Amino acid sequence: MTDLSKICCGVVGTGYLGQHHARIYAALESCELVGIVEADDARAAEICAKYGCRRFDTAEALADTCDAVSVVVPTDRHCEVAVPLLRGGCHLLIEKPLCTSLDEAEAILSAAKQNGCIVQVGHIEHYNPVMGYLENAVTQPQFITADRLAPFNPRGTEVGVVLDLMIHDIGVILALVRSPIKQVDAVGVNVLSNSEDIANARITFENGCVANINTSRVSQKKVREIRVFQPQNYLSLNFQEQSGHFLRKEGSELVREEIPIEKDEPLKLELESFAQVVREAGKPKVGAELGKSALELAIQITELIHQK
DSSP states (O other): OOOTTSEEEEEEOOSTTHHHHHHHHHHOTTEEEEEEEOSOHHHHHHHHHHHTOEEOSSHHHHHTTOSEEEEOSOGGGHHHHHHHHHHTTOEEEEESSSOSSHHHHHHHHHHHHHTTOOEEEEOGGGGSHHHHHHHHHOSSOOEEEEEEEOOOOSTTTTSOHIIIIIHHHHHHHHHHHOSOEEEEEEEEEOSSSSSOSEEEEEEEETTSOEEEEEEESSOSSOEEEEEEEETTEEEEEETTTTEEEEEEEETTEEEEEEOOOOOOOHHHHHHHHHHHHHHHTOOOSSBHHHHHHHHHHHHHHHHHHHHO
């Protein structure tokens, strides 16, 4: 029996990442995991048995029973899954990137507006405790470097590394700099897939800040780091370890301080925030507009790479 005091939640796609959405919804006190849509019979049976939820044949059927749904299918299927859910009146958390084209982004935004639904985009680093610190500490960024390296995984290769991984740092940097973009330069190469697997982008903003982003999905190690340089100080933070340090100039000395970050699971914080936004009819930290802005810049970077 459904608890009316809880938000009825569902997940479309319970693969590598979607299984964790199901796990967290099932554990959150404010939520009830009602059901899933999953193409793989064995995985669907496993998730339903583990979390006591139902399997639905279609997104439309899931929408009839849910208030809020996570869309965790491959990026090139986001739009076809999201629009029927929005027409069914569901608030959505769509994993990043929002979709693969600006036309699809418009279709999602239009369906959300017409049906009075919230769309939150799963830019998970915005819910990492590291980002919470950066949002307060970054006041006058002049130069930002971001490095995001990962070992090769066939999952996610339906898009290039810019839409797969770099978009995390694009979203973070847009939120921190808060200035129009003046110029974008980019290079990238295919290594193990049919699209770029290594990419570098240099973004110059109207306020003078420059951001340099390095991304690879053919690395031997995992790296998720950002450095922000400001007048008289700079910050170096690790999204993966949720740690970092702050260097500031005092007289002729450089003083280093370790940053006290209270560690937590970013996905749990993200879904908690989504549930709260749905409950209070509020605005998500990463709404469809920011998701679209990040997508727009990621597409521009991808097109620059393909031109070379």
